[in-house]
Amino acid sequence: MDNFVRLNFLGASGVVTGSKFFVETSEKNILIDCGMFQGLKELRELNWVNLPIDVGTIDVVLLTHGHLDHVGYLPRLLKQGFTGKIIGTAPTLSIAEIILIDSAKIHEEEAKKANKEKYSKHNPALPFYTKIEAEETIKQFQVEIPDKWIVLSEHISYRFQYNGHIIGATFIELDINGKRFVFSGDIGRQNDYLLDDPKKPEWADYLFIESTYGNKLHPNEDVEDILSTLIKETIHKKGNLIIPSFAVERLQTLMYLLWKLYKKNKIPNIPIFVDSPMGNNVLEVFKRFPKWHKLSDSDYNAMCNHINIIQSYKETWETIDNKRSKIVIAGSGMVTGGRVLTYLQQLIDEPSTTVLLVGFQAEGTRGRLLQEGAHEIRFFGKYYPVKAQIKTIESLSAHADQNDLLNWMSSIKNIPEKVFLIHGEPTALDAFRVKIKDTFNWSVTIPKLTDIEKLLL
Template structure:
């Protein structure tokens, strides 16, 4: 039996961990690489293992760095089952179809304006590829253990972080392998804390925030102060946001700020992301998984204008009155938010707020690092607007919360592998696990293939 680390082993993106029992091959997550160009280029390379030789995919949650490669895997010949929680199945449909549409649109624009080095530019996968991948999804509720193959079972445990997100427990030939997926926070706005897992022979744990703690500031008060100041100088606020999870948390935050009188009740709020609007409906459908009272979930969209067409989005970019715009994507890597950035970034009176983690190499990461210009659609756009980063909106457990989750194990795993983190974060968590818990722990290299003794 071995584990082959096909992604998220030297970076915080592209999660793919292949467990080979000798008779059955299970891919834990099937994510896209995002961020730096050299990482994104990995999406275009065939996997080190043939897609046809993978029997089962088990998704921890729906974010694209954990699920977004699935259509490419199916395109390459994968024909097995894909398991996910019911909420993850619903969100994956929204995310994967949107991802495919954006890739088709980016290829179309690149061919139209000639800014791609490839002729013709082609999408990594199409909407049809995404639909074929979605047809392979099988819902698996939390806590239900099912057999994938003789002597191989899988079970989900709630992980917080995102609607439907789960830690995965595989039992293979008498051994227990636990994969944390992405773990949520103790005090997340939307999601309850991750539930503990108590035993593992082999543990794979994420380390997105493995080297830092979330700020102790009251993030709602800070957001309210920033918005008020911006509106008072006649500016508008742009919040690039992940359409799933972050957009809903921000709408909840804005609803609470208005109700408390922290921001003007009359300021117009626009949600310029059809995918975020769809996802919000799914949050309402699965509200039993949330920590928010049902009556508050029902009012998430109060005072929010849903921008449902490209024409309406274009009209919004041309408007000049003070407003708050939430638009995907969260790291400004694509989508409608780029059109808003082109218009709003050059003006000092405006405010651009990035709520949550920004992968290195993304436009968001460059802007919070102080970039004075960013490249959008083949041209450089000056950045003169105020740019702020509010990590307090992150849905990831910080280093202390990761350690709290690990302390629930009744005995040390035989070996712990730290994955899904930038090198500095992963090594910081490895060091802390070794020194504070005394566990046997390491950070695997990309494409490492490790035998399980």
């Protein structure tokens, strides 16, 4: 085997989203993750550009977890000639299937709406991929179990290790010719409400580590107290509390917290609606894979019975028209699409409405605009004044903060030859680079999009 590896940084390099890392060797070519870019328009436009590699030469795709910015580009990969297996843990592939089918439906609906109302500059507006293309992609899924080394070729093997963050998530260890490449994926937090603590790598010759919160510590907030105060204020104002939420993990965590608050008599029995077809499907994944989370069967059932699960778009409008004070949890978490847009379109101009943001809001998203105090917001080609109160809870993030990230790295016994900082905005990347240097004295690189690095092993 030739003693080299060529790394192609095709996403999540200098930016948070679009995770794609192409590892070329003389035996196998491996793509780690295959995500969509989200956020800024110039990033989203990159989704429509073919990858600058020969996609037909990729032998296998390994997935760290099922979020859109790690799996959402897969149907486009097939379109460009990929024919190999897409491998992940069972919950990861279940989540990826839900997300691909759901986002395909959204792509098709948005293209249809844009063509009907003529607000797109493209004529005709096309879906990024279709439901049929998503279904073809899912046929190439292959489940592997965690904690076991899987041989890919004579000198290459890989292993998935539990990583918290969302159900099924792992970091990936890739052994190539005796050298270990560790891809962190997204790292979860200590003491998560629903998930166990992430495992930690013990050896890394080349480390690829996420830096989403590389410059921040999560605030030490009393989440239960903040939620109960906001809910009581909502009832007092005879208004609505709208929580844009990621369908995977965040939505289930919110359901659990609200159920727990009611059980402890910290909030009255206010109606709670979950309006996320994808979130409903993710609840089923929790039911199917009990060993991947901390909820008991009885708690899971009680939590689900306490919440009103919306099944149809007709029910969405019935919920909006219902004048009672209520809590609505709806996708998407960064207000980029999904059912939450329908609620905000109708209710964001009412002072009695509170919008609670509960996760990372990427640059260029509506969520970030609301967080930064935008006086108006654009949906479906029209502007709506923002009269609602905008609140944020930062400590519900599923991402490790700077201390968690350093803790995750702390069990690595050797000094890595190189550390690549990925999945971060420039300020987070640079702050984390300095922190790693000060803490471990390791050599740190911040790759940019489309960078290529050749390593001699």
